[in-house]
Amino acid sequence: xxxxxxxxxxxxRHFMLGIAIFTILFLLVIGFSLFFKAxxxxxxxxxxxxxxxxxxxxxxxxxxxLPYIISTLYVSLIAIIIALPFSILTSIFLNSYASRSIRxxxxxxxxxxxxIPPVIYGVWGTLTIVPLISNKIxxxxxxxxxxxxxxxxxxxxxxxxxxxxxxxxxxxxxSIPREMTDASxxxxxxxxxxxxxxxxxxxxxxxxxxxxxALSRAFGxxxxxxxxxxxxxxxxxxxxxxxxPLPALIANNYGEMLSxxxxxxxLMLAAFLLFIIVVLFNGISRFTLNQIEKKYQFS
Amino acid sequence: MIFANQHLETLTxxxxxxxxxxxxxxxxxxxxxIRIENLDxxxxxxxxxxxxxxxxxxxxxxxxxxxxxxxxxxxxxxxNRMHDETPEVKIKGxxxxxxxxxxxxxxxxxxxxxxMGLLAQRPCPLPMSIFDNxxxxxxxxxxxxxxxINQTVIQYLQYVGLWDEVRGRVRSSPSRLSIxxxxxxxxxxxxxxxxEYILGDEATSSLDPLSTKKIEELFIKLKxxxxxxxxxxxxxxxxxxxxxxxxxxxxxxxxxGPTEEFFNNPKKQLTREYxxxxxx
Numbered sequence: 001x002x003x004x005x006x007x008x009x010x011x012x013r014h015f016m017l018g019i020a021i022f023t024i025l026f027l028l029v030i031g032f033s034l035f036f037k038a039x040x041x042x043x044x045x046x047x048x049x050x051x052x053x054x055x056x057x058x059x060x061x062x063x064x065x066l067p068y069i070i071s072t073l074y075v076s077l078i079a080i081i082i083a084l085p086f087s088i089l090t091s092i093f094l095n096s097y098a099s100r101s102i103r104x105x106x107x108x109x110x111x112x113x114x115x116i117p118p119v120i121y122g123v124w125g126t127l128t129i130v131p132l133i134s135n136k137i138x139x140x141x142x143x144x145x146x147x148x149x150x151x152x153x154x155x156x157x158x159x160x161x162x163x164x165x166x167x168x169x170x171x172x173x174x175s176i177p178r179e180m181t182d183a184s185x186x187x188x189x190x191x192x193x194x195x196x197x198x199x200x201x202x203x204x205x206x207x208x209x210x211x212x213x214a215l216s217r218a219f220g221x222x223x224x225x226x227x228x229x230x231x232x233x234x235x236x237x238x239x240x241x242x243x244x245p246l247p248a249l250i251a252n253n254y255g256e257m258l259s260x261x262x263x264x265x266x267l268m269l270a271a272f273l274l275f276i277i278v279v280l281f282n283g284i285s286r287f288t289l290n291q292i293e294k295k296y297q298f299s
Numbered sequence: 300m301i302f303a304n305q306h307l308e309t310l311t312x313x314x315x316x317x318x319x320x321x322x323x324x325x326x327x328x329x330x331x332x333i334r335i336e337n338l339d340x341x342x343x344x345x346x347x348x349x350x351x352x353x354x355x356x357x358x359x360x361x362x363x364x365x366x367x368x369x370x371x372x373x374x375x376x377x378x379n380r381m382h383d384e385t386p387e388v389k390i391k392g393x394x395x396x397x398x399x400x401x402x403x404x405x406x407x408x409x410x411x412x413x414x415m416g417l418l419a420q421r422p423c424p425l426p427m428s429i430f431d432n433x434x435x436x437x438x439x440x441x442x443x444x445x446x447x448i449n450q451t452v453i454q455y456l457q458y459v460g461l462w463d464e465v466r467g468r469v470r471s472s473p474s475r476l477s478i479x480x481x482x483x484x485x486x487x488x489x490x491x492x493x494x495e496y497i498l499g500d501e502a503t504s505s506l507d508p509l510s511t512k513k514i515e516e517l518f519i520k521l522k523x524x525x526x527x528x529x530x531x532x533x534x535x536x537x538x539x540x541x542x543x544x545x546x547x548x549x550x551x552x553x554x555x556g557p558t559e560e561f562f563n564n565p566k567k568q569l570t571r572e573y574x575x576x577x578x579x
Binding site: 099100177179180182183184185186187188189190193197198201202 | 416427440
């Protein structure tokens with residue numbers, strides 16, 4: 001009887017270990033298969049040229065990925081810059097100022113927002129953000145803009161990642177012990193002083209982690225961005241230029257041009273680049289996060 | 300002295316011989332610095348504190364004792380208005396601090412809290428260096444001069460006997476201090492806002508005996524300058540350091556009195572039972 005219990009325990013442990021390894025294997029499998037599919041184009045052309053050239057003419061055999069890489073980074077950066085203040089301030093309000101009933105109303109709504117399909121954000125962006133930029137904002141800065149721009153992509157993407165950021169950050173703020181905020185308040189600090197000097201400081205590593213997660217999501221977001229950012233293979237020089245991020249490139253062209261082997265391989269390289277960007281970014285941010293946590297090891 | 304109204308009556312009924320202590324009591328009775336009148340506290344629908352009437356004498360240690368759940372901590376929180384942070388709590392009655400009812404409309408909560416240095420149950424250093432922890436109070440109250448802040452920090456770290464122990468590492472995190480040192484740090488931090496009253500909420504319950512002794516000695520030193528109100532659930536501690544005792548049970552004040560009188564000659568049956576350990 002006893003023996004059976006132990007056998008079950010050991011089997012369960014190994015089975016679950018197997019499952020866990022299997023899950024992680026997906027990362028490697030995806031990475032490798034993309035790499036091998038992208039190999040032909042990398043053999044055919046110099047990788048450095050592929051990465052630094054801005055010339056994209058598939059029918060002439062020119063594949064320069066620089067516009068796509070820059071577009072991806074540019075749009076995501078704008079999105080996070082817009083989204084961060086909104087989500088930090090909202091989460092602080094929900095955590096420290098809002099009454100319980102307001103919180104009870106807000107939290108499901110925020111969850112709902114993050115559940116809306118990207119294509120809806122895309123359509124909405126096309127109908128409102130794009131004309132707004134084209135008619136109202138862009139004329140103040142440049143002569144002409146269609147509205148399908150880096151800025152439109154950034155705004156729509158920001159709106160999409162704000163709910164994600166809010167729901168992570170409210171968790172981060174909630175994890176701060178009540179005693180700590182009470183200690184500050186009982187000394188006669190105002191709520192705002194407590195937020196600035198205690199809550200934000202204590203949750204700084206958490207805020208960075210949330211930002212990283214949101215940025216990873218932003219890098220990969222395809223549909224909504226694709227619908228508003230213009231999709232022209234050029235290096236965007238301002239907010240009001242069209243751009244063409246990597247995911248949009250893949251989604252727009254995959255399945256159409258497969259008669260050209262080098263084109264297919266180029267698209268695979270695009271996917272591989274996106275994969276590498278996300279992996280590298282996560283790695284670097286995990287490292288810096290460790291450093292920050294060491295530095296901020298104040299209780 | 301701390302007197303619930305009914306206790307004032309008992310005093311007049313039993314006149315005591317004129318000793319040093321009664322002289323002190325008389326002097327003190329004219330100097331009630333915290334006076335609580337008809338205080339009722341409700342949390343949601345529960346009636347937590349019931350008709351509390353109390354006057355706390357200045358420059359002495361008053362210990363509030365009683366079994367768990369009798370409302371000691373709730374009572375302490377009414378004194379610095381920390382209940383403001385929980386909307387479920389309703390407060391009726393008057394709490395006079397220096398003859399000002401702190402629950403009057405228009406009374407600034409920050410001014411009230413600035414008068415009260417709170418020492419919590421468990422030490423809770425803020426997420427900043429040892430120095431910044433003590434400097435926190437002066438800074439939030441608008442002191443900017445570096446020299447003044449340095450002076451305050453050193454002064455209060457010395458006062459709690461921590462300066463020599465942390466001298467070389469005041470710029471590092473307090474998380475490496477022992478829990479007793481952390482509690483003294485929190486006391487220094489509370490003193491740095493220059494309060495008039497010290498509130499302690501079972502401030503030694505998480506500490507080892509040696510650290511407890513240090514904190515108790517500090518309380519005794521503190522009462523020269525401050526009025527100290529402590530919540531404690533160890534009777535021995537109350538006996539060791541208190542000048543006056545308030546015994547609470549089920550949200551009511553049962554008996555109050557000077558320490559010796561309270562322990563040696565309790566007047567209520569309930570007090571006698573509690574002191575003999577029949578319930579806790």
